[in-house]
Amino acid sequence: MPFLLLLCALSLAVYATTTDELIAHAHTKHLSDTRYWHLLMHSPDGESEIDDPAFFLSLEGKTNLTSELDETIRHLNEDTNRSNESVFCRFPARRAWLEHELNTSFGEGECREYEALVAKMDPQSVTLVFPSAHINSPASMFGHTFLRIDSKMESKLMSYAINYAAHTDETNGLLFAYKGLFGGYYGFYSMLPYYEKLKEYRDSESRDVWEYDLNLTPDEVMAMVRHIWELQRINSWYYFFDENCSYHMLWLTEIARPSVHLRDHFFYYVIPPDTVRAFEEEALVEAKHFRPSKRTQLLAYERHLSPQGISAVKALSTTETNGAELDTLTLSKQEHRFALEAAAELVEYQYIEGKMAKEVYAARYYELLSRRAALGSGELVAVSPKANPDRAHHSARIALSQGWFEDRSPLLIGWRPAFHDLDEDDTGHLSGAQIEFLDTLIGVDHDKVTLEKLTVLSLASIAPVSHFFKPFSWRMKSGWDREYGGDRLSFVTRVGAGASLGDEGMYGYVLSEPEVRFGFNADVGLGFSAGAAINWGNRMKSHIEAGHIFYLDGSDRSRVMVSQGWQWSPLGGVQCSYEGIDQDYREDRFKLGVNLYF
Amino acid sequence: MKKVLISIAAIAALSTAGFATVNSQTGCGLGSQIIKDDSSAVMLALQATTNSTLGNQTFGVTSGTSGCKKARFVMNERAAEFVASNMDQLSREIAIGQGESVSTLAELLNVQDKAEFASALQANYNAIYTSEKADMATVLDNVSTIAG
Numbered sequence: 061m062p063f064l065l066l067l068c069a070l071s072l073a074v075y076a077t078t079t080d081e082l083i084a085h086a087h088t089k090h091l092s093d094t095r096y097w098h099l100l101m102h103s104p105d106g107e108s109e110i111d112d113p114a115f116f117l118s119l120e121g122k123t124n125l126t127s128e129l130d131e132t133i134r135h136l137n138e139d140t141n142r143s144n145e146s147v148f149c150r151f152p153a154r155r156a157w158l159e160h161e162l163n164t165s166f167g168e169g170e171c172r173e174y175e176a177l178v179a180k181m182d183p184q185s186v187t188l189v190f191p192s193a194h195i196n197s198p199a200s201m202f203g204h205t206f207l208r209i210d211s212k213m214e215s216k217l218m219s220y221a222i223n224y225a226a227h228t229d230e231t232n233g234l235l236f237a238y239k240g241l242f243g244g245y246y247g248f249y250s251m252l253p254y255y256e257k258l259k260e261y262r263d264s265e266s267r268d269v270w271e272y273d274l275n276l277t278p279d280e281v282m283a284m285v286r287h288i289w290e291l292q293r294i295n296s297w298y299y300f301f302d303e304n305c306s307y308h309m310l311w312l313t314e315i316a317r318p319s320v321h322l323r324d325h326f327f328y329y330v331i332p333p334d335t336v337r338a339f340e341e342e343a344l345v346e347a348k349h350f351r352p353s354k355r356t357q358l359l360a361y362e363r364h365l366s367p368q369g370i371s372a373v374k375a376l377s378t379t380e381t382n383g384a385e386l387d388t389l390t391l392s393k394q395e396h397r398f399a400l401e402a403a404a405e406l407v408e409y410q411y412i413e414g415k416m417a418k419e420v421y422a423a424r425y426y427e428l429l430s431r432r433a434a435l436g437s438g439e440l441v442a443v444s445p446k447a448n449p450d451r452a453h454h455s456a457r458i459a460l461s462q463g464w465f466e467d468r469s470p471l472l473i474g475w476r477p478a479f480h481d482l483d484e485d486d487t488g489h490l491s492g493a494q495i496e497f498l499d500t501l502i503g504v505d506h507d508k509v510t511l512e513k514l515t516v517l518s519l520a521s522i523a524p525v526s527h528f529f530k531p532f533s534w535r536m537k538s539g540w541d542r543e544y545g546g547d548r549l550s551f552v553t554r555v556g557a558g559a560s561l562g563d564e565g566m567y568g569y570v571l572s573e574p575e576v577r578f579g580f581n582a583d584v585g586l587g588f589s590a591g592a593a594i595n596w597g598n599r600m601k602s603h604i605e606a607g608h609i610f611y612l613d614g615s616d617r618s619r620v621m622v623s624q625g626w627q628w629s630p631l632g633g634v635q636c637s638y639e640g641i642d643q644d645y646r647e648d649r650f651k652l653g654v655n656l657y658f
Numbered sequence: 659m660k661k662v663l664i665s666i667a668a669i670a671a672l673s674t675a676g677f678a679t680v681n682s683q684t685g686c687g688l689g690s691q692i693i694k695d696d697s698s699a700v701m702l703a704l705q706a707t708t709n710s711t712l713g714n715q716t717f718g719v720t721s722g723t724s725g726c727k728k729a730r731f732v733m734n735e736r737a738a739e740f741v742a743s744n745m746d747q748l749s750r751e752i753a754i755g756q757g758e759s760v761s762t763l764a765e766l767l768n769v770q771d772k773a774e775f776a777s778a779l780q781a782n783y784n785a786i787y788t789s790e791k792a793d794m795a796t797v798l799d800n801v802s803t804i805a806g
Contacts, residue, residue: 213765214761214765215758215761215762215765215766216758217740217744217758217759217762218736218740218762218766253739253743255740255743255744255747255759256743259743259747263747397754401750401753401754404750404753405750408746408750411689418689421688421689422687422688422689422790422791423790425688425746425749425750425790426688426749426787426789426790427790429749429750429752429753429783429787430753430783430784430787432753432754433752433753433755433780433781433783433784434783436755436780436781437754437755437756437776437777437780438754438755440754440756
């Protein structure tokens with residue numbers, strides 16, 4: 061009986077367990093081989109992806125996870141300093157996990173900063189936030205993702221956004237891109253109130269924001285928060301394609317719920333829209349919300365206002381017209397309200413864009429809102445719903461089609477790692493935006509294999525002008541194709557600009573496009589194109605374009621293109637097209653095939 | 659050669675992303691919005707994802723009200739912080755008579771009836787914002803007088 065009592069006393073006094081015993085226990089349980097330890101260490105295969113020595117307690121911690129585990133136990137169990145900068149306070153996730161696994165307690169500490177943070181955050185649930193593309197920037201189609209930690213508050217504005225971003229004050233774009241691709245910038249975690257992130261993405265950059273509420277439990281959220289604390293001020297090399305913002309959100313979520321394997325959904329690159337889908341496939345998403353951007357909001361006002369209302373908005377925002385003149389117009393009371401609201405939004409937009417001085421803005425904004433308040437409560441402007449980005453076709457594409465050209469009928473095999481072109485269904489994408497990277501098309505005709513097309517990069521931004529917005533449209537392409545001088549391969553670089561009219565459903569555009577060609581024959585030309593596209597709404601897309609180009613050597617070429625596509629799901633679609641090229645002689649090319657996405 | 663070209667193209671695609679940064683103009687009055695950097699249109703057109711940060715905005719849990727006059731009545735640091743950072747949005751929502759920022763403020767001030775709060779603020783817009791130079795402390799004091 062005394063022996064039993066002694067045993068009980070020992071098990072209660074776990075705090076006094078020697079470090080060697082704890083380490084031995086950890087070794088018996090093979091803790092350093094467990095998935096959770098690898099998650100905490102950001103180690104996909106034995107070596108941590110974190111590059112900051114401050115993250116490791118053992119000198120060889122980055123590559124030796126066992127030694128890092130042993131050192132962690134040693135520090136937690138033996139260190140007498142237990143204030144803010146101690147190991148005890150800096151690594152709450154490691155501490156909580158080890159206490160659980162080793163069935164021990166490392167005792168109490170005085171982690172005031174950490175506790176203040178947790179108290180302020182009051183972590184209860186998590187939302188994945190996806191700011192989608194912004195107009196005139198096709199490259200932003202890759203988007204961005206971050207996590208939002210919600211408290212018990214009903215309002216989500218006071219929640220904290222956890223963001224992973226490259227830290228740089230680089231102003232040289234080329235250097236920035238080079239380092240982004242090949243490493244050279246450190247990525248850091250940051251934490252800001254959600255309203256600040258909304259100001260940045262929704263207001264300043266005018267990007268529609270999608271939110272995906274995750275079904276993580278408060279305990280799981282707490283595990284995530286503990287680990288976020290461990291990553292404070294810790295840096296890793298930032299890589300645009302793989303170790304980017306989205307990738308880090310995958311880690312954080314796996315730490316919250318180790319049973320999900322989000323990272324397994326990706327091969328090499330992690331594109332934010334695909335991240336959203338991975339979260340859905342792992343059954344993490346329980347609700348979705350949409351926050352229209354400032355631009356989307358203003359376009360909604362445009363739709364609700366009569367021509368008279370729209371000119372009133374423009375007058376109110378651009379001139380010194382005071383709101384009193386509005387009273388003389390025969391607008392309905394509701395339209396009067398909308399006009400004032402839209403004008404306030406518009407001056408704010410112009411101020412954000414840097415087109416209006418702060419004093420002018422403040423005075424006009426105040427005057428407009430003061431008049432609006434006097435009209436009492438009315439309707440809220442209805443923003444028409446948009447297709448959720450999770451319904452968009454996946455980003456990598458294999459295209460299989462049959463071609464019927466002038467002298468040959470090749471089987472065409474295409475591969476495009478990313479991302480979207482003007483012929484494809486726009487559901488879930490920014491309409492009129494294109495970004496294609498390494499789009500490759502191979503033709504197989506009997507025993508002859510030919511390169512039909514290799515687009516190194518193509519971008520397009522067909523941004524329709526509206527009453528309130530006057531963006532220009534532009535397009536660029538660089539790569540090999542067979543559009544010049546008959547059925548021969550040449551390398552073209554083309555950059556053009558123009559204008560567009562319409563909306564997301566249907567738009568038309570005209571572009572002036574100079575091009576330079578190299579290959580069997582170098583040539584320079586100036587082309588003009590006009591086109592139109594219709595999104596039919598049932599994942600059908602039509603695109604038609606005609607163009608004419610005049611070359612310096614005196615020749616010219618005309619080209620007509622019609623394409624029709626039907627996307628049956630995010631995974632596949634049917635595409636057919638006709639292309640007529642007339643340079644020295646007329647050539648017709650027909651294509652029919654399927655696009656498979658993954 | 660191809661590899662070089664590919665790299666160049668990728669660089670072209672991603673370059674200028676560095677310009678996509680924003681200046682945060684914190685202030686206590688209207689105009690505390692985030693202002694876009696005045697980059698050229700072409701640079702903006704080519705910009706990639708803007709997930710880069712400038713300056714030291716890591717764990718921003720400290721209050722954003724430093725430099726602002728303190729509100730007399732409201733000893734509520736979070737409400738002060740929220741109002742200081744959301745002057746423009748809040749002002750518009752008060753004028754419209756509803757919105758997420760108004761609801762947030764109601765919650766921060768422990769106001770039960772949010773709809774009543776919103777319409778009371780709307781009716782007193784000119785008493786809350788006495789001029790375009792109204793600052794956070796004044797707005798918050800006026801709001802709490804009205805909601806009082």
